[in-house]
Amino acid sequence: MSLPFIDLKTQYRHLKGEIDARMQAVLDHGQFIMGPEVLELEEKLAEYVGVRHAIGVCDGTAALQIALMAIGLAPGDEVITTPFTFIATGEVVALLGGKPVFVDIDPDTYNLDPALIEAAITPRTRAIMPVSLYGQCADFDTINAIAQKHGLAVIEDGAQSFGATRHGRRSGALSTIGCTSFFPSKPLGCYGDGGAIFTDDDALAARMRQLRVHGQDTRYHHPLTGMNGRLDTLQAAVLLAKLPSFPEEVEARARIGARYSAYLEEVARVPRLAEGNTHVYAQYTLEVDDRTRVQQALQAAGIPTAVHYPIPLHRQPAFAHLGLEEGAFPVAESASRRVLSLPMHPFLDAATQDTVIAAVRQALA
Numbered sequence: 001m002s003l004p005f006i007d008l009k010t011q012y013r014h015l016k017g018e019i020d021a022r023m024q025a026v027l028d029h030g031q032f033i034m035g036p037e038v039l040e041l042e043e044k045l046a047e048y049v050g051v052r053h054a055i056g057v058c059d060g061t062a063a064l065q066i067a068l069m070a071i072g073l074a075p076g077d078e079v080i081t082t083p084f085t086f087i088a089t090g091e092v093v094a095l096l097g098g099k100p101v102f103v104d105i106d107p108d109t110y111n112l113d114p115a116l117i118e119a120a121i122t123p124r125t126r127a128i129m130p131v132s133l134y135g136q137c138a139d140f141d142t143i144n145a146i147a148q149k150h151g152l153a154v155i156e157d158g159a160q161s162f163g164a165t166r167h168g169r170r171s172g173a174l175s176t177i178g179c180t181s182f183f184p185s186k187p188l189g190c191y192g193d194g195g196a197i198f199t200d201d202d203a204l205a206a207r208m209r210q211l212r213v214h215g216q217d218t219r220y221h222h223p224l225t226g227m228n229g230r231l232d233t234l235q236a237a238v239l240l241a242k243l244p245s246f247p248e249e250v251e252a253r254a255r256i257g258a259r260y261s262a263y264l265e266e267v268a269r270v271p272r273l274a275e276g277n278t279h280v281y282a283q284y285t286l287e288v289d290d291r292t293r294v295q296q297a298l299q300a301a302g303i304p305t306a307v308h309y310p311i312p313l314h315r316q317p318a319f320a321h322l323g324l325e326e327g328a329f330p331v332a333e334s335a336s337r338r339v340l341s342l343p344m345h346p347f348l349d350a351a352t353q354d355t356v357i358a359a360v361r362q363a364l365a
């Protein structure tokens with residue numbers, strides 16, 4: 001017996017009619033690049049997130065890169081971010097010649113610890129890039145206040161938090177620019193790569209729309225050095241078919257996450273929700289002692305697990321040139337040794353979840 005870590009097939013069975021019809025419409029009209037679905041999706045995403053502008057892009061990494069290009073990140077500029085994230089967050093800074101400046105995380109939320117940010121600000125700092133890890137927003141109230149005081153942009157890496165809220169405002173609408181990913185396994189996923197950028201700033205939005213199409217303003221005229229960052233029309237069609245039921249999926253995610261916690265809080269450290277936050281549980285992640293043994297016991301019981309993430313960014317070979325030793329960010333390092341993600345998706349039924357819960361409790365007994 002083996003159950004899925006993320007179940008995309010059940011979702012497809014539920015939405016097959018809408019998804020097939022939306023994709024067929026694209027095959028029929030044939031506008032595969034920047035077809036009408038892209039604009040329609042952008043309008044619906046902007047409304048859902050609660051911002052003036054949503055810009056569809058080819059993936060979450062491109063969203064982050066275009067956001068940094070739009071604020072004019074130049075070689076040598078510094079961006080304050082978390083070491084406890086997927087590589088893309090730090091990678092885009094380095095790719096543009098910038099320097100990621102890591103700051104340790106809060107042990108409860110795994111997000112940037114705002115109390116440590118000011119000490120990391122230098123005359124070269126241009127932006128703060130918090131990640132809303134696992135599907136819970138970072139402390140944007142405090143981070144935005146620090147950014148405002150020092151004249152910095154705030155760019156949310158909301159690749160895992162689409163649909164989450166902080167004090168009633170949605171992820172993507174909490175900072176100068178918000179970025180998300182529609183990679184298939186993210187809370188809102190397409191059937192390939194996709195992403196989006198959100199902002200209330202008209203000038204930044206216009207710039208990011210140009211950067212997405214090779215810095216072009218009118219056909220074959222390029223005021224900026226941009227990139228090919230467009231979202232495929234077919235992926236926009238898939239997202240349009242999935243968006244109407246997304247709020248229900250967000251509710252299901254919260255319910256399933258809370259149910260895991262109710263049955264597992266005695267045996268492991270379960271996710272903690274900061275005041276004012278909702279959680280979309282892109283990952284449902286525990287902390288356990290002796291992770292390797294627990295993971296092996298669960299594998300033997302047919303329960304797939306994952307580790308998000310086993311090596312913090314400052315210990316990645318790609319960032320060795322930063323010269324950051326083990327011990328530089330103790331909270332992130334401890335989390336990287338202890339976190340373990342369980343099967344999580346909005347179609348996880350109670351009986352299947354009970355199987356996972358029983359196996360986890362037995363593995364930790």
Ligand SMILES: *Cc1c(COP(=O)(O)O)cnc(C)c1O
Binds near residue numbers: 085131159
């Ligand atoms: C998935 C992810 C990304 C990258 O998104 P892609 O669409 O795969 O490029 C960036 N940051 C975080 C935190 C992610 O989880």
